Amino acid sequence: MPVPELPRIPVTLSSSSVYPMGVAETFSIAEDLGYDGVEIMVTHRAETQQADVLNEWAWRFGMPVKSIHAPTLLLTQQVWGTAWDKIRKSALLAQEVGCDVVVAHPPFRWQGTYASEFASGIQRIEERTGVMIAVENMYPWRAGGREATMYLPHWNPVADDYRHVTWDFSHAATAEDDSYEAVRKLGSRLRHVHLTDGWSNGFKDDHLVPGHGNQRVVEAIEHIAQPDFGGNGFQGAVAVEVTTRSAREVGERERMLAESLAFARKHLGQE
Template sequence: MDAKTGFVTQIGMEYGEAFEIADDLGFDYVELMMDSATERQHLDPDAVRASADDCGLDLAVHLPFALDIGSPFEHVRGGAIREVQAAVETASAFGATKGVLHASSSAWKPAWDAEIIGSNVVRSVREIDEFADELGFEICVENIPDGWFTIHDFDRIFEETDASMTLDTGHARIDGLDSGGTASFVGRHGDRISHFHLNDTRRAKDEHLPFGSGTIDFREIFAALPDGWNGTLSLEVFTLDYGYIETSKAYLDTLL
């Protein structure tokens, strides 16, 4: 495996400090969350790029979380797509080449058929992916648990779009896959999985623990990847204490 490693910034992290610590800890990149203070309108692309360059880092982004690209309402869906595209443009301007996308909907489940929402999600992913491709930017669709479009629905993303996948290990566990089940999924679809959110858990909850402190068998999951896999591995730890990021990095390096 020739993977690159990074971590996802959290609400309250200042990106310049995150970049400096990532450099000190030997990460290859930072995945900048484009929400809150680092939403696109709050960012100066030239300043972000200069800060990353000073630290010798590549960049990825987590595109905005709650945009409803699967909405059954035409103008809501259209606006969500345009906002994602605007975020992609900003990310591309500061040098990011990969972005995590939530392919989901907040549509009211008693009122809407799953096929309608699923078709909307697929069409929106295709439109966003085609837009991003023109910028040389890779869309990586994340599996979202307990929603309209979970990891069990991803065959449709693979079959009907050209987008890559972000596999969130904790989300897969919430949706019923143990470590062996996730490894089996990786073995079937490793050629389309470009990015991971390394979300460690002790149970079927979205815990985002320091990497290695949960019970997910990442060694088994990594072993299922194709020979020569060269994607990206983001530690997604819900903390503002960089000590936990450092501990997580050390354990990840041991596994790799």
């Protein structure tokens, strides 16, 4: 009896990859280069917060929103009120644009009950909304040779009690972690990937084009592409999240994003 063919893993473009350009440019570039959809990072910009705007662009460019990145960064602490409001509103936005994944950073240690009750709290939101909250790996903060304990319970979600996890290769490089081993350990809990790269250099979060750093990106991506990954195959999307702010020449940003897409297609076996 033939084994049923698994759906092709979507490769999407994060709106952070086109910064400082906006949402419209994200959808336009994604369509031009042949991506399968987009990830929207919620920021201070109103366009990233409005479902009607996102749905309009998704329809116009034929690029569905596949994931929402909650405003849980230090730079977005003033967006959408309290820490719990950020998660709840992100899940609601995901529902309104028709996707089922919200990316969220682990809580900061100083965030009180939000931090201490984070795992159980996001589980309740998942059960109420049907949206998966995929907690992203971060990295330790180091200064003067010392490591500051910034996240609770930890910057690395692999050992924590989260149902769903996002893996970011640049964060792994900063943490001097092994992405391939982490992806293997996560198995079916891995529901989303931020495709990028970086150098293990102590603190700098590079977000390089994949293949331009020292993470085991090739091995990890080829591993999740296996039909038996996590028992039933990888069920999420691979979102390109690279820094293109250094682009100066005409077309340079597009070349970086095209190279990232080609990398994903090749190692996911989609060429």
